[in-house]
Amino acid sequence: MIELRNIEKKYGETVALKKVSLRIERGEIFAVIGNSGAGKTTLLRILSMLETDFLGEYLFNGKDARERAEEVRGRITMVFQNPVMFKGSVFDNVAYGLRVRNVDSDEIEKKVEEMLKLFRLERFRDKSARKLSGGEKQRVAMARAFVIDADVYALDEPTANLDPENARIIEKTIKKIKERGKTIVLATHNLFQAKRLADRAAYIESGQIIETGESKELFENPKHPRTQNFIYGFDFF
């Protein structure tokens, strides 16, 4: 589905990603774990083709993604770390991706309602999206992405700073979406969440992928000393 070969990304002098290579298979939940500043967001932005100025090769379904940037963007949708809301109601926000695809309004109504229900947002339907709480906004951001019939969803810290209740709703929904055959790339510094959700995971540090593997294997039996340091470091809490 997705293959990265030797991706390098610089912001001015800052090297955000160094020789990043990885494969993400169709239908899996793939977690990218690492500390703040490790390069998780940058990686997701490249996967979503929001950054096109990078070195290396990015293959989407076996074909060069940069040559078909628009098409790739139509098939992979990113949910940002800080949920940005458009002006207008929750309904308008969730409907946006369908409206720009010229879906007819009955269909929009149906699909949006379904998503609002999935994320328990029904009662906020006509409320101003920017007036919602952080957790509610995060759910709107997810609903707004998942309403689109994409192949891949790139989720950047979907539950950071959320209370357990909101986090639970979101995790449950991520699993449901996976059951529909969708591919999910999840960036998180929450090890436990990655362990709960992911089929496979990669540990990233200072822009480099240190170790990739089945998530059970990676978390229970990390090979690389840096991964061990990251994972066992958590056990002291």
Add this chain to the structure above:
Amino acid sequence: MAWEYVVNGINGAIKLVVNGDPELVDIAIRSVKVSGIAAVLAAIIGVPVGVVLGLSRFKGRGLLKSIFNALLGIPTVVMGLILYLFLAPAGPLGFLGLLYTEMGISFGQMLLILPIVISFTVSSIESVEREIRDLALTLGANKIQIMFKIVEESLSGIVLSIIAAFNRAVAELGIALMVGGNIFVRGGGLNTRVLTTSIQMYVARGEIDYALALGTILIAIVFTITAISNYLQKKWVGYD
């Protein structure tokens, strides 16, 4: 004695305003009309320029932006002088016949406030541009849809820029005086006297009651416009 002078002026002004002195009303309406036209023209030209400047990336864009920013504070007397030179019968734009006309004042004020509309439009576009572009892009919008979304999201800032521009136009004196000439003939059709020029004139003549009354009207207009803009802003923020 000293305070009597002020109090008498205020008393006279209150009478004039309360009685709706026709001359005052005429001048006030002209002021709003002339500066309103200036604001509309500045919006018609300035908003598209600001949107393009805010959305596009080209060489010289930064320079252009700093030129418009520098022009924000241009002294109105200097602007009035330059316009006078251009619009005077012997000047390069003399053939337009705009000197000492209402339209001439509108034209001059339009040039004065154009940088306000452009600069403020650019900054309201820039303040939402990055976030909204990324979001719309990842949700599958095409270039034109993204552009519309960005403009939609900056609309309240754009409207505020037009209101700020109107306020600057209606309160300026230099252009209205030098290009307009403060012409007033009772019942005449070619009058160019506006609030600021008449205040200046009445003070010079020592008719403080008239000056105060006109000053009050001017402030009332500016405050009303500002209040409306605050209300609109709140309404927009309320649903944003």
